[in-house]
Amino acid sequence: MTKADISLKGTKVQPLKKPRTELEPGARRRKKFDDKRQFILETALSVFSKYGFHGTTIEQIANSADISKTNLFYYFSNKEELYLTILENILNDWLKPITVFEEVDDPEDVLKNYIRLKLELSRDQPEASRLFCLEIIQGAPILKGYLENELKSILQDKSKVIESWVSKGKIKPINPIQLIFFIWSTTQHFADFNVQVKAITGKDLSNKKFFEETCSAIQQLIIDGLKRPRL
Amino acid sequence: MTKADISLKGTKVQPLKKPRTELEPGARRRKKFDDKRQFILETALSVFSKYGFHGTTIEQIANSADISKTNLFYYFSNKEELYLTILENILNDWLKPITVFEEVDDPEDVLKNYIRLKLELSRDQPEASRLFCLEIIQGAPILKGYLENELKSILQDKSKVIESWVSKGKIKPINPIQLIFFIWSTTQHFADFNVQVKAITGKDLSNKKFFEETCSAIQQLIIDGLKRPRL
DNA sequence: AACTTTTCAGACCAAATGGTCTGTTTTAAA
DNA sequence: TTTAAAACAGACCATTTGGTCTGAAAAGTT
Numbered sequence: 190m191t192k193a194d195i196s197l198k199g200t201k202v203q204p205l206k207k208p209r210t211e212l213e214p215g216a217r218r219r220k221k222f223d224d225k226r227q228f229i230l231e232t233a234l235s236v237f238s239k240y241g242f243h244g245t246t247i248e249q250i251a252n253s254a255d256i257s258k259t260n261l262f263y264y265f266s267n268k269e270e271l272y273l274t275i276l277e278n279i280l281n282d283w284l285k286p287i288t289v290f291e292e293v294d295d296p297e298d299v300l301k302n303y304i305r306l307k308l309e310l311s312r313d314q315p316e317a318s319r320l321f322c323l324e325i326i327q328g329a330p331i332l333k334g335y336l337e338n339e340l341k342s343i344l345q346d347k348s349k350v351i352e353s354w355v356s357k358g359k360i361k362p363i364n365p366i367q368l369i370f371f372i373w374s375t376t377q378h379f380a381d382f383n384v385q386v387k388a389i390t391g392k393d394l395s396n397k398k399f400f401e402e403t404c405s406a407i408q409q410l411i412i413d414g415l416k417r418p419r420l
Numbered sequence: 421m422t423k424a425d426i427s428l429k430g431t432k433v434q435p436l437k438k439p440r441t442e443l444e445p446g447a448r449r450r451k452k453f454d455d456k457r458q459f460i461l462e463t464a465l466s467v468f469s470k471y472g473f474h475g476t477t478i479e480q481i482a483n484s485a486d487i488s489k490t491n492l493f494y495y496f497s498n499k500e501e502l503y504l505t506i507l508e509n510i511l512n513d514w515l516k517p518i519t520v521f522e523e524v525d526d527p528e529d530v531l532k533n534y535i536r537l538k539l540e541l542s543r544d545q546p547e548a549s550r551l552f553c554l555e556i557i558q559g560a561p562i563l564k565g566y567l568e569n570e571l572k573s574i575l576q577d578k579s580k581v582i583e584s585w586v587s588k589g590k591i592k593p594i595n596p597i598q599l600i601f602f603i604w605s606t607t608q609h610f611a612d613f614n615v616q617v618k619a620i621t622g623k624d625l626s627n628k629k630f631f632e633e634t635c636s637a638i639q640q641l642i643i644d645g646l647k648r649p650r651l
Numbered sequence: 652a653a654c655t656t657t658t659c660a661g662a663c664c665a666a667a668t669g670g671t672c673t674g675t676t677t678t679a680a681a
Numbered sequence: 682t683t684t685a686a687a688a689c690a691g692a693c694c695a696t697t698t699g700g701t702c703t704g705a706a707a708a709g710t711t
Contacts, residue, residue: 206517215680217678217679218678222688226634238557243471243472246667247669248667248668259670260689262669262671319557323557325612325615326469326553326554326612326615328470328615329615329619336619336620340620341620364637367637371638373609374606375605378601379601381556382553382601384567385556385567386558388560388571389575391571391598399649402595403598410641410646412645414645449656449657449708453658453706475695478700479698479699488659488661490700491659493700493701494659498700
């Protein structure tokens with residue numbers, strides 16, 4: 190999406206003559222405002238994820254978004270607010286896949302599904318993944334509280350599901366948290382270390398074949414690694 | 421190691437009176453110089469790994485090392501040289517463990533051993549791991565060439581070992597590069613995402629029990645995941 | 652002890668950068 | 682078409698920061 194797309198939305202979609210109908214007053218303006226804000230956020234994510242918070246200048250972002258620095262400050266009162274808003278948005282997407290963990294289901298289905306969803310995230314939102322990684326590496330100054338509370342409690346919840354699988358003999362004994370870490374690390378690796386992966390394999394998750402190969406390799410390893418012994 | 425250690429080495433070890441014997445001229449000076457340089461490197465690694473290249477100021481490093489900014493510039497002509505030197509040093513340690521891959525050996529032994537070595541690295545050099553990760557995430561501006569050449573060829577070499585295991589039926593078929601990526605990602609996760617791991621588990625690789633538990637969890641998953649089907 | 656070289660510190664500088672101020676243009680609504 | 686509010690731009694500012702210059706202290710050598 191480029192700047193042009195945005196402007197087009199605002200001007201062409203609404204035929205130049207008049208507002209088609211009476212929306213709530215200010216609705217059009219609000220939408221345009223929100224759209225542009227959103228666009229800036231996407232651009233900024235792209236830049237932040239490349240150079241980190243400190244390595245990114247407001248001017249870089251403004252240039253990338255094809256607006257003036259001043260204009261950017263019209264939409265976000267300062268650099269931190271911009272950065273923070275992005276991180277918040279990321280968290281949502283990042284956590285969605287984990288909802289697939291439900292006790293009633295078959296471990297193999299759930300795990301396969303979860304791995305695929307996470308890998309899709311690495312493919313479709315690699316920048317978000319990298320920004321998240323940058324934040325964590327640097328000590329999670331912003332997200333620390335979130336990790337220790339929300340995330341922790343969610344994981345404890347999901348751990349119970351895994352534990353129930355173990356106690357029912359559906360999978361071999363394993364520390365549930367370790368299992369989750371294992372899935373996170375292997376899937377996110379392909380976003381965070383994308384450059385390294387590409388340098389060595391010449392490929393990318395955006396390559397469909399490579400994606401499928403990677404996906405099933407991870408799935409197989411984990412599924413087979415969890416099969417009860419002497420099956 | 422603190423700044424004090426350094427000075428002590430220079431002053432106390434050599435009894436104040438006189439040089440014990442005639443070393444090559446300038447040898448004492450050179451050693452002192454090298455030691456201090458090394459100390460600065462270690463301090464700088466610690467700071468860089470926390471805040472990244474751009475997020476780190478020379479003054480921060482100087483303060484951490486308890487020397488003046490000017491003094492730092494006496495040992496390193498600029499910020500980049502300092503950063504680069506650190507990265508070079510890291511690469512060496514980072515690659516050492518992979519030498520355990522030898523065809524003659526038993527896959528299980530080799531893999532277990534390799535996983536342990538990598539995990540030890542994550543435990544003992546987490547800062548190095550994080551700095552390396554930062555570099556890769558940001559597109560590996562410095563290391564890209566290295567990745568595409570040296571590293572790639574090393575991996576191709578080791579891949580053959582793994583492939584030979586597969587063709588001999590010692591392990592089930594898997595893409596060797598993928599396998600190596602899995603090991604890298606799972607082990608390095610505990611250094612790079614240390615904060616997250618700690619936030620959720622309350623523990624660390626520095627915790628001996630947690631280290632062993634993690635090590636065998638990864639080992640088991642991978643070993644069992646690679647066992648030939650219908651054993 | 653004298654002398655030379657190395658090591659270090661404080662003042663200083665120029666560029667970069669986050670952010671503001673003032674005023675102009677654009678736009679939606681009437 | 683008019684008008685008030687919203688959107689935007691350029692000049693400007695204060696601070697930070699990588700890096701230099703000059704000279705003083707420290708250490709090694711004879």
